[in-house]
Amino acid sequence: xxxxxxxxxxxxxxxxxxxxxxxxxxxxxxxxxxxAVDGWGEHAYAPGIFGAPVDVAAGADGQxxxxxxxxxxx
Numbered sequence: 010x011x012x013x014x015x016x017x018x019x020x021x022x023x024x025x026x027x028x029x030x031x032x033x034x035x036x037x038x039x040x041x042x043x044x045a046v047d048g049w050g051e052h053a054y055a056p057g058i059f060g061a062p063v064d065v066a067a068g069a070d071g072q073x074x075x076x077x078x079x080x081x082x083x
Contacts, residue, residue: 015045019079026083039075046078053079 018038025032034042046053053059060080065073076083 015042018042019076019081022076022083023081034072034075036071039071043075043078046075 018034019042022032022034046059049058054061059078063077063080063082065077069077073083
């Protein structure tokens with residue numbers, strides 16, 4: 010996945026949250042985001058990319074787990 014497609018998915022979620030809206034990502038989108046983070050490895054956490062991964066509860070749903078890998082609390 011190129012970084013522009015990834016940005017559109019993740020930032021759409023972020024923008025919806027700033028407006029108090031629930032932004033559910035599809036299973037396909039979550040799979041793409043998860044695969045992108047996997048592919049970038051440690052480089053995903055370089056300055057200006059993602060914050061550190063966020064801890065989530067053991068029973069967290071897939072969206073929460075994937076977004077937490079990008080430093081987001083979902």
